[in-house]
Amino acid sequence: MKGYWHIPAISVVVAFLTIYFSTCLILFGFIGWILWMYVGKRLSIEVLFASLIFFFFFFNYIPSVTFSVMDYPSQQVERTGKVVSSIKKTPKKIELLLLDFQTKETILVQYFLENNHESLTNISLQRGATCRVKGKMQSPERSTNPGQFDYALYLAKQNITAEMTIASLDDCICSGSSSLSKIDSLRENMQRTLIETYEHITYAWMNGLIFGDDSLISEENIELFRRWNLSHLLAISGLHVGLIITILYFLLVKTGIVTKEKAQLLIMLFLPIYALIAGGEPSVLRASVMALLVMIFLKMKIKMGITDVISLVFILFVLLDKYIIYHVGFQLSFLVSFGLIISKRWLLLHPSFILTLLKISFISQMVILPVQFAYFMQFHPLSILLNVLIVPYFSFFVIPCLFLLLILAPIPFFREFVEALFLQSHSIVLRMINKLDEFMYFPWINGSLPNWFVFIYYGLLIGLMLYMEREKVKEAFSFGIALTVSIMCILIQPYLSSYGTLTMLDIGQGDSFLMELPFRKGVIFYDVGSTFSFEDMQPTEQVYKQVIKPALHSKGVQKIDAVFLSHEDIDHIGSIDFLVKEFEVDEIIVSEFYKVPVKQEQFWKEQGTIIRYVRHNEVISISGHPFKVLSPLRKTDSDNENSLVLYSEFGNMSWLFTGDIGKQTEKAIIQQYKGFEVDILRVGHHGSKTSTDSIFIEQIEPTYALISAGRKNRYGHPAPEVLDVLKKHQLQILRTDKDGAIIFRYQADSDKKGHFQKFIP
Amino acid sequence: MSYCLWCASEMITETTWSNLLSLSQPQKLCKTCKGKLQIITGNRCQKCSRESKSKICTDCKYWGKLLKNNDPLEKNYSIYSYNEFMKEVIAKWKYRGDYVLVEIFQTEFIRHFNTYIKNQMKEAIIIPIPLSKERLATRKFNQAQALTSFITQDKINILERVNSEKQAKKSRMERIQSENPFNLLEPINKPVILVDDIYTTGTTLRHVAQILKDNGCPSVYGYTLIRG
Numbered sequence: 001m002k003g004y005w006h007i008p009a010i011s012v013v014v015a016f017l018t019i020y021f022s023t024c025l026i027l028f029g030f031i032g033w034i035l036w037m038y039v040g041k042r043l044s045i046e047v048l049f050a051s052l053i054f055f056f057f058f059f060n061y062i063p064s065v066t067f068s069v070m071d072y073p074s075q076q077v078e079r080t081g082k083v084v085s086s087i088k089k090t091p092k093k094i095e096l097l098l099l100d101f102q103t104k105e106t107i108l109v110q111y112f113l114e115n116n117h118e119s120l121t122n123i124s125l126q127r128g129a130t131c132r133v134k135g136k137m138q139s140p141e142r143s144t145n146p147g148q149f150d151y152a153l154y155l156a157k158q159n160i161t162a163e164m165t166i167a168s169l170d171d172c173i174c175s176g177s178s179s180l181s182k183i184d185s186l187r188e189n190m191q192r193t194l195i196e197t198y199e200h201i202t203y204a205w206m207n208g209l210i211f212g213d214d215s216l217i218s219e220e221n222i223e224l225f226r227r228w229n230l231s232h233l234l235a236i237s238g239l240h241v242g243l244i245i246t247i248l249y250f251l252l253v254k255t256g257i258v259t260k261e262k263a264q265l266l267i268m269l270f271l272p273i274y275a276l277i278a279g280g281e282p283s284v285l286r287a288s289v290m291a292l293l294v295m296i297f298l299k300m301k302i303k304m305g306i307t308d309v310i311s312l313v314f315i316l317f318v319l320l321d322k323y324i325i326y327h328v329g330f331q332l333s334f335l336v337s338f339g340l341i342i343s344k345r346w347l348l349l350h351p352s353f354i355l356t357l358l359k360i361s362f363i364s365q366m367v368i369l370p371v372q373f374a375y376f377m378q379f380h381p382l383s384i385l386l387n388v389l390i391v392p393y394f395s396f397f398v399i400p401c402l403f404l405l406l407i408l409a410p411i412p413f414f415r416e417f418v419e420a421l422f423l424q425s426h427s428i429v430l431r432m433i434n435k436l437d438e439f440m441y442f443p444w445i446n447g448s449l450p451n452w453f454v455f456i457y458y459g460l461l462i463g464l465m466l467y468m469e470r471e472k473v474k475e476a477f478s479f480g481i482a483l484t485v486s487i488m489c490i491l492i493q494p495y496l497s498s499y500g501t502l503t504m505l506d507i508g509q510g511d512s513f514l515m516e517l518p519f520r521k522g523v524i525f526y527d528v529g530s531t532f533s534f535e536d537m538q539p540t541e542q543v544y545k546q547v548i549k550p551a552l553h554s555k556g557v558q559k560i561d562a563v564f565l566s567h568e569d570i571d572h573i574g575s576i577d578f579l580v581k582e583f584e585v586d587e588i589i590v591s592e593f594y595k596v597p598v599k600q601e602q603f604w605k606e607q608g609t610i611i612r613y614v615r616h617n618e619v620i621s622i623s624g625h626p627f628k629v630l631s632p633l634r635k636t637d638s639d640n641e642n643s644l645v646l647y648s649e650f651g652n653m654s655w656l657f658t659g660d661i662g663k664q665t666e667k668a669i670i671q672q673y674k675g676f677e678v679d680i681l682r683v684g685h686h687g688s689k690t691s692t693d694s695i696f697i698e699q700i701e702p703t704y705a706l707i708s709a710g711r712k713n714r715y716g717h718p719a720p721e722v723l724d725v726l727k728k729h730q731l732q733i734l735r736t737d738k739d740g741a742i743i744f745r746y747q748a749d750s751d752k753k754g755h756f757q758k759f760i761p
Numbered sequence: 762m763s764y765c766l767w768c769a770s771e772m773i774t775e776t777t778w779s780n781l782l783s784l785s786q787p788q789k790l791c792k793t794c795k796g797k798l799q800i801i802t803g804n805r806c807q808k809c810s811r812e813s814k815s816k817i818c819t820d821c822k823y824w825g826k827l828l829k830n831n832d833p834l835e836k837n838y839s840i841y842s843y844n845e846f847m848k849e850v851i852a853k854w855k856y857r858g859d860y861v862l863v864e865i866f867q868t869e870f871i872r873h874f875n876t877y878i879k880n881q882m883k884e885a886i887i888i889p890i891p892l893s894k895e896r897l898a899t900r901k902f903n904q905a906q907a908l909t910s911f912i913t914q915d916k917i918n919i920l921e922r923v924n925s926e927k928q929a930k931k932s933r934m935e936r937i938q939s940e941n942p943f944n945l946l947e948p949i950n951k952p953v954i955l956v957d958d959i960y961t962t963g964t965t966l967r968h969v970a971q972i973l974k975d976n977g978c979p980s981v982y983g984y985t986l987i988r989g
Contacts, residue, residue, distance in 0.1 A: 002771075342778055346777070
């Protein structure tokens, strides 16, 4: 078996993929491969059998992710169970996992902090405690839009199927604790001391890089790191563990405190504790357990290849926690480590510091590229180069510096000196990355790569690496070109596709309609609403960040040709500034009666966006696609009635976009344009009873009615009266609050009509 | 678990990109021992495979003079050079009878045959150089026969060796001038590849080649493990 443990480990991955994609193809491929290897006398019978046994065991062992949307009562309920996680505290909330004794479900219990200074002294709340918790139960939210993060799926992958929100920490009555809670409280005490000793920024980075909790690092920096594929530095992994072992060993042995043997023993004892203090995420657990195993094998004089060690740790982890294989951090950590381990021979060819760093950075990014696209929808090629600079900066300066600060915490003068040094250099480096981000951010943006392509990708990558390793430059170059070209082909796919798509996004109570013309000739919005905070009536970023931006990224859109804004309400235009800031928006089109605030106008101009004012009867062509303006006919006192009403045709069907117009404008329109009919009506004002007159429907005779309204919204949209009118005229009703995003797909230059699809089937 | 055939240390296959998809063949020697075997690379004599800067080495020039440019052997191809480590391995294998050590050479013996010889001579018949009956009785195996068994091309045993004096115990001059100890049992009219373990002076191969050619064989080549 020695030297071949990665094959049973691969069979565990195959079992997982078979379950996840519910297809046997991968299994057939795998069995074909190992049989072929066995026949060719490259694989022994024991490895063959072990692999098959591991497959069948883990095929039955790894659970598939299932949802059960429950209807929980709206009043408070009481649940009793055991705390099975550490108590996670962030500036906004406190979270823990409760395993319900009765129902056996894992519940995510959360308490939202009213303000940052609230004292949190429920001491009995500890890992392993038995708790009686009172709160409101709810099912986690599912994704209702293309590209949107699926929170319910994310929790289901951790076997969490319910959420409970508690109003006060006093609603948790707990007793007992597990022995692990001692490490939790040690961790917490350390954190409390440090937070009092150091400045907020210093502590935020210490908290991230020593305790594995990046919740205090500013969102801009987290986003910046994500954009430049540097996020791995924020996850404690092999890099940190390696550094700690080195530092500890050096301190213990070189100072002559203990012998080498004792130092090794001490490190072996320290590693598991460190893993837990560092937050216990899969990446730090993997690195610690691997280091521990290597040291044990060394001590016992057992010769073991490093691929065997990582494979054994992998199998062990899945055995201990059958849900862990769904964890993003787990997947990334094992993929990168395995990739680096099998590149050892290549890394050792002509070693030089910079070249080796470049190779490491290259392999790390390439082996996770498909996973990167699946989870983050973007990859930035230049980040491979930036990593070469930033990784050594973190390894040789930031992390040692932060550990030094941890040790120096009780010594006033020294710690202040080191802290000043850290803050100074760190702000310079972050400023440098920010500058780069301004001028050199050219990411590849795309949703998940197609599954078939992932196989081609890894095939080409293996080919490339194989020839690099054998120093066959010509062959390696061809594979490198093939790899790049194949990714390019995927990225330009929208430009070759003859299909156009219209998506009424589900942004809750508001409107946002996305139109993509065939061959990516144009990307157009009709309204980009947002929610607003009731305190200052300002738009919030939530809808943009959670719905609009991911939808665009999942489709690989970076440039928007035009945005029609129907009228001034936040639920229709609230996200426009965020959109203009982060995407290239060519023009914003509004009615002649729309009043753009001076400041906003200036901001749009700065970002290179033109404003166009249009009036009724005008025909506007966006990338060759015509839109006719039907209204406003005349200026009224109401913003709603002044809404920009558009008529256009997609997929051999005629569409009417109505903004928030009321019955008065509807009448004016049918008087102005006699005998005009449409197939698809985007129902005015979210289905409010002030719109959608029966006469209006009679005249224009639509087949479909599209309604964008929030789930259980406070306005009661869509109104029952409106639904009655629509039903009476036998319209097919599609609504975002029930169906999620409404997607219409059509083919260019085809006689066929397009067809509708609901995001929630 | 597998162990090095020479030093008996435990061997663990290292997984790299090269053997990720197509797993590597089980190895017979550990990395260190394998590194001590020296495969002939770079410039070599076109005729006898000896490491040499000139196209034809001094040995072969001497043969040319001696045989008046009527050399019965067309060409010899060898894989390894005869360094100290190889001498130890051969001694243990051949003279102390550790038969299994032949497996050390299996992969390379097949690979070099397939890359450098097979394509040019698909028609050729393989003939291992025989031992005399007495020698075979003491050694219990013929090293040339053992090597030949790795190759799948057609092979026949149509030779017999009468003289039983050990070549290795003779001086160079004695070898070159010794009488031809081989008998041919039946004539052959196809090209022949002779297989032996070591090409030292080339006398053995030439003795056999002469007999074969005298009996109608069109051309004779040598494929030997080591160029001494």
